[in-house]
Amino acid sequence: MTVCESYYPSEPTKPSVATSSIPGPKSQKELAELGKVFDARPAYFVADYEKSVGNYIVDADENVYLDLYAQISSIALGYNNPSLIKAAQSPEMIRALVDRPALGNFPSKDLTGILSKLLKFAPKGQDKIWSGLSGADANELAFKAAFMYYRSKQRGYSTEFSAEENESVMENSLPGSPHLAVMSFKRAFHGRLFASGSVTCSKPIHKLDFPAFNWPHAEYPSYQFPLEANEEANRAEDDRCLKIVEDLITSWPIPVAALIIEPIQSEGGDNHASKYFLQKLRDVTLKHGVVYIIDEVQTGVGATGKFWCHEWAEITPAVDLVTFSKKFQSAGYFFHDPEFIPNKAYRQFNTWCGDPARMIIAGAIGQEVVDKSLVEQCARVGDYLFGKLEALQSQYPKYFQNLRGKKRGTFIAWDLPTTDLRDSLLKNLKLNGCNVGGCAEKSVRLRPALTFEEKHADIFVDTLKKVVPQL
Amino acid sequence: MTVCESYYPSEPTKPSVATSSIPGPKSQKELAELGKVFDARPAYFVADYEKSVGNYIVDADENVYLDLYAQISSIALGYNNPSLIKAAQSPEMIRALVDRPALGNFPSKDLTGILSKLLKFAPKGQDKIWSGLSGADANELAFKAAFMYYRSKQRGYSTEFSAEENESVMENSLPGSPHLAVMSFKRAFHGRLFASGSVTCSKPIHKLDFPAFNWPHAEYPSYQFPLEANEEANRAEDDRCLKIVEDLITSWPIPVAALIIEPIQSEGGDNHASKYFLQKLRDVTLKHGVVYIIDEVQTGVGATGKFWCHEWAEITPAVDLVTFSKKFQSAGYFFHDPEFIPNKAYRQFNTWCGDPARMIIAGAIGQEVVDKSLVEQCARVGDYLFGKLEALQSQYPKYFQNLRGKKRGTFIAWDLPTTDLRDSLLKNLKLNGCNVGGCAEKSVRLRPALTFEEKHADIFVDTLKKVVPQL
Incomplete structure (x- = not known):
């Protein structure tokens, strides 16, 4: 019996779509109601989570989709997972x-245990945690940690703030409110609040009309695929981008305190960074005293065939801060250097300091991932699926451009020639029972749960074989 | 039978503290463990939420405190409320x-119902909602709404973005990333992320070393108490501050797109704003085309004797955006003007768009508050308690300076002569079984749950009578 079968004995054996358009009539009716109180325009359909099971999501019209999008890459174990239901019904969950609680002032007796469970799954080298509420929140909390660390290096960790700092900060002015930057990359996505929005650089619609910090965006490598046939060109691309990174650090009018990068830019097009590139960034950040932050919000928790995607790069020494969210259903950052603990209490603080309810779910997810060897399974299924997609690529090279994510679990993407063709493919996939997401302008991204197995890959590939020739 | 007795038949009849210091030995031991993985320095003690009940919080040493702080003003109905336990065990909660879900892309069938429940409790004039995850998040989401609205007024609601805007925004530059400001007030607290941090102005420790936007802080009125004996002076103070507000709007080098204000500055010292002041701000914001945001994160959900504190001011026309969090255990903003819905989808958007689990709890809290008439009860109990405190003020004027919050439910505060004396009072209250919080430099703030009744007020007043003479 497979893991999926053991979780979901009643999982459907195949998708079924009965409506001629999506959203179907019942979804449309419910969206009209929802639209009166909520911005429902981005909705694909109205979901019936009671009926959804395992890798299948069901909509209000009872259409049943094989889900390769999984709530924008956020469902780790499939729908209505029995282990998570157990965690949701536990007495500690009811209390949470x-x-x-305001965890900073009145931590619960079980908090040490809850956090220790999460730390079991921390990336190599990281042994401490601070918790937040979303990926954007996690990144901004990490920025706060980075700024405090950076200034403490300049000032001395235990040096008191000056009177001038204490006064000027209340006016949002120098020196208490310093001019410091976080460097990120073009096509990056790190969230949509104001600091996270300033490092995000994927689409104008995410940022227009919002004030932003004057922070720099370096260039993220654009590789030629397949990687193994283009090593020399891609190494040159890495070096070109590394030079831009270092040039910006030394020339930007505002000191660069931190650098944040996704090991695979997800929202921005599934752009991969090589082991070489990620390691060289460690060298450059150490050389210039820049805090190195890895954003694993979308890549984390198993989907790339490692628990954390940046483990593929074996970066040495370990990066400074690693942020997480999505598949952990909780958020925050991991770190290892004790000097990232602020020199005084109440500097990294807020009322809730995270949500224990979501932390309990995260711990249960991590435990299942380990107990059921789901990272290894995802690597295996990803290899299987990638092989099938390579075959399709040979047959339809026009519709499978830049196929990428080999040996990266099910974290797979490819490009269509145009946005219209990509959107048309996604639409036809949905009408044929596969819920799949796009990214960037013309990419398809696969983000199934970790319970996605070979039989599901077969259904998806068969569906592609049906719809691609109709494009 | 009182509401509290019906909820909590086994609530303790009085506090009991057995340890000679707080945190007691067991709390200290657990905090040492917690400190290895988490910043535990701000902890008052380790709480045992399993044993806590109603208005009483129990710690790891089995000390039982009457709780007048309620998780920094976040517990609405007392600990282990049976109605919330029921909501936490519901099938819709398990699914949430x-x-x-990614509520924007794949809203659940029950989302309209969940949101409609929350809208039943919206402030007068507000009939729409957008959801977030914390008070800081709610405020920043409101800023995004305000900036889009402000720019759409300049550009035209349905006008397309220019090529120059689409390009410059990707560089965090003008005109796509405009220079626009949110005005707030000195001593304000609106959160600790980067935009919310820029409008926060209560203590340097909240802001030091973080980059901030160059946004202005006007002056919040400082009244003389009791209000009824100082009407003329306080009106002059209102006018002085209003002039500063208008001067800053017209002179600040960056256009002021929005103004955010707490109807009572909570973290910053329980500073009250008069009905006159809050109404005049409506006049000024309308005159200058500034979005008017009321931050009800701490004042909302009944504690001031109205469901929303700014209802006391009967502001006409209704303010533009009202943010909430804390006692609703959920977060977001209410609004009424359809033009605050962005002109395009995906401008106000993120993966989760709120947390349905927390929304379900918020709906259950609101329903209990209404069904059990807890706003009215809080007004009644607040009047009762305020009378007792006025009597203590007559007896110990030195230790009950600027007693404030009359006719504002249990949202009551006063000042001690010094920070040391305030801290000493809080410490002795705790040792005698009353958990109470401070705010600003030398204020005591009362923030009990809405289940706080006359008998609890009597216990607190008796404890004050014991510890104040020992100061």
Whole structure:
């Protein structure tokens, strides 16, 4: 019996779509109601989570889709997972929901245990955690940690703030409110608040009309695929981008305190960074005293065939901060250097300091991933699926451009010639029972749960074989 | 039978503290463990939420405190409330926890119902909602709404973005990333992320070393108490501050797109704003085309004797955006003007668009508040308690300076002569079984749950009578 079968004995054996358009009539009716109180325009359909099971999501019209998008890459174990239901019904969950604590001031007796469970799954080298509420929040909390660390290196960790700092900060002015930057990369996505929005650089619509910090965006490598046939050109691309990174660090009018990067730019097009590139960034950040932050919000928790994607790069010494969210259903950052603990209490602080309800779910997810060897399974299924897609690529090279994500679990993407063709493919996939997402302008990205197995890959590939020739 | 007795038949009849210091030995031991993985320095003690009940919080040493702080003003109905336990065990909660949806793309069938429940409790004039994850998040989402609205007024709601805007925004530059400001007030607290941090102005420690936007802080009125004996002076103070507001709007080098204000500055010292001041701000913001945002994160959900504190001011026309969090255990903003819905989808968007688990709890809290008439009860109990405190003020004027919050439910505060004396009072209250918080430099703030009744007020007043003479 496979892991998926053991979780979901009643999982459908195949998708079924009965409506001629999506959203179907019942979804449309419910969206019209929802639209009166909520911005429902981005909705693909209205989901029926009660009926959804395992790798299949069901909509209000009872259409059943094989889900390769998984709530924008956020469902780790499939729908209505029995282990998570157990965690959701536990007495500690009831308390976490009903008596939501201000964890900084009044930590619960079980908090050490809850956090220690999460730390079991921390990336190599990281042994401490700070918790937040979303990926954007996690990144901004990491920026705060980085700024405090950077200034403490300049000032001395235990040096008191000056009177001038204490006064000027209340005016949002120098020196208490310093001019410091976080460097990120073109096509990056790190969230949509104001600091996270300033490092995000994937689409104008995410940022237009919002004030931004004057922070620099370096260039993220654009590789030629397949990687193994283009090593020399891609190494040159790495070096070109590394030079831009270092040039910006030394020339930007505002000191660069931190650098944040996704090991695979997800929202921005599934752009991969090589082991060489990620390691060289460690060298450059150490050389210039820049805090190195890896954003694993979308890549983390198993989907790339490692628990954390940047483990593929074996970066040495370990990066400074690693942020997480999505598949952990919780958020925050891991770190190892004790000097990232602020020199005084209440500097990294807020009312809730995270949500224990979501932390409990995260711990249960991590435990299942390990107990059921789901990272290894994802690597295996990803290899299987990638092989099938390579075959399709040979047959339809026009519709499978830049196929990428080989040996990266099910974290796979490719390009269509145009946005219209990509959107048309996604639409036809949905009408044929496969819920798949896009990214960037003309990419398809696969983001199934870790419970996605070979039989599901077969269904998806068969569906592609049906719809691609109709493009 | 009182509401509290019906909820909590086994609530303790009085506090009991057995340890000679707080945190007690067991709390200290657990905090040492917690400190290895988490910043535990701000902890008052380790709480045992399993044993906590109603208005009483129990710590790891089995000390039982009457709780007048309620998780920094975040517990609405007391600990282990039976109605919330029921909500936490509901099938819709299990699904919300286990199948956390990306509500924007894949809204659940029950989302309209969940949101409509929350809208039942919206402030007068507000009939729409957008959801977030914390008070800081709610405020920043409101800023995004305000900036889009402000620019759409200049550009035209349906006008397309220019090529120059689409390009410059990717460089964090003008005109796509405009220079626009949110005005706030000195001593304000609106959160600790980067935009919310820029409008926060309560203590340097909240802001030091973080880059900030160059946004202005006007002056919040400082009244003389009791209000009824100082009407003329306080009106002059209102006018002085209003002039500063208008001067800053017209002179600040960056256009002021929005103004955010707490109807009572909570973290910053329980500073009250008069009905006159809050109404005049409506006049000024309308005159200058500035979006008016009321931050009800700490004042909302009943504690001031109205469901929303700014209802006391009967502001006409209704303010533009009202943010909430804390006692609703959920976060977001209410609004009424359809033009605050962005002109395109995906401008106000993120993966989760809120947490349905927390929204379900918020709906259950609101329903209990209404069904059990807890706003009215809080007004009644607040009047009762305020009378007792006025009597203590007559007896110990030195230790009850600027007693404030009359006719504002249990949202009551006063000042001690010094920070040391305030801290000493809080410490002795704790040792005598009352958990109470401070705010600003030398204020005591009362923030009990809405289940706080006359008998609890009597216990607190008796404890004050014991510890104040010992100061």
